[in-house]
Amino acid sequence: MTTLIDLSPSDMAHRLSDALAVYVDAMRYPRGTEDQRASMWLEHTRRRGWKAVAAIDDSAALDGNDGAGTGALTAAPMVGVAYGYCGAPDQWWQQQVVAGLRRNGADQADIANLMTSYFELTELHIHPRAQGRGLGEALIRRLLDNRGEQHVLLSTPEINGEANRAWRLYRRLGFTDVIRSYYFAGDPRAFAILGRSLPL
Numbered sequence: 001m002t003t004l005i006d007l008s009p010s011d012m013a014h015r016l017s018d019a020l021a022v023y024v025d026a027m028r029y030p031r032g033t034e035d036q037r038a039s040m041w042l043e044h045t046r047r048r049g050w051k052a053v054a055a056i057d058d059s060a061a062l063d064g065n066d067g068a069g070t071g072a073l074t075a076a077p078m079v080g081v082a083y084g085y086c087g088a089p090d091q092w093w094q095q096q097v098v099a100g101l102r103r104n105g106a107d108q109a110d111i112a113n114l115m116t117s118y119f120e121l122t123e124l125h126i127h128p129r130a131q132g133r134g135l136g137e138a139l140i141r142r143l144l145d146n147r148g149e150q151h152v153l154l155s156t157p158e159i160n161g162e163a164n165r166a167w168r169l170y171r172r173l174g175f176t177d178v179i180r181s182y183y184f185a186g187d188p189r190a191f192a193i194l195g196r197s198l199p200l
């Protein structure tokens with residue numbers, strides 16, 4: 001059985017290698033990518049409004065006789081992870097998105113309207129063996145529940161015909177285009193920036 005839990009900053013620190021393993025397997029990145037991301041994921045836990053959720057396989061925890069409380073759950077195998085935080089002007093991602101909006105001709109009022117109050121959905125990953133069961137949607141809903149921001153924004157790699165589970169999920173949840181085919185500084189891949197108003 002799979003259970004969803006919230007992760008505190010210290011849970012994330014303790015489970016960082018498991019969370020990064022889910023990320024690398026889900027994104028099919030080469031091994032070793034974890035090491036490049038670890039310090040950034042930890043730094044993100046200190047940002048305002050940071051929240052993280054995980055999907056864990058609780059069969060092992062429930063089998064154990066040491067009590068399947070929160071401690072057992074936070075030790076059980078992780079099959080999905082998602083986190084985000086409140087966007088702010090000193091963040092690289094916001095600066096990149098604002099530059100992209102300006103380049104596309106958006107005026108200051110439009111930019112302010114979108115960027116003044118948003119939750120950045122930074123990471124959302126389900127391990128390949130657990131994909132296609134609705135866990136990604138469940139994590140995103142839990143993460144976005146009760147947020148104070150007006151919008152949620154995310155970036156996702158451009159895929160021909162929007163033909164993958166991430167795109168299907170975001171479209172099903174009502175995310176619309178903010179910027180298409182955007183190149184973040186230092187990354188050769190094209191990304192889409194998508195958003196929608198909150199609450200979901």
Ligand SMILES: CC(C)(COP(=O)(O)OP(=O)(O)OC[C@H]1O[C@@H](n2cnc3c(N)ncnc32)[C@H](O)[C@@H]1OP(=O)(O)O)[C@@H](O)C(=O)NCCC(=O)NCCS
Pocket residue numbers: 026027124125126127130131132133134135136137138155156157165166167168169
């Ligand atoms: C994108 C991603 C997070 C989506 O999570 P997911 O759990 O695979 O997908 P969803 O929550 O949208 O679930 C959709 C599927 O579950 C099925 N489903 C939905 N609710 C269900 C339920 N209650 N029980 C069983 N199946 C269900 C749907 O039929 C759908 O199946 P289909 O895609 O085969 O048609 C995940 O696929 C992933 O990590 N992908 C690789 C990494 C990635 O792209 N991350 C995002 C980068 S920005």
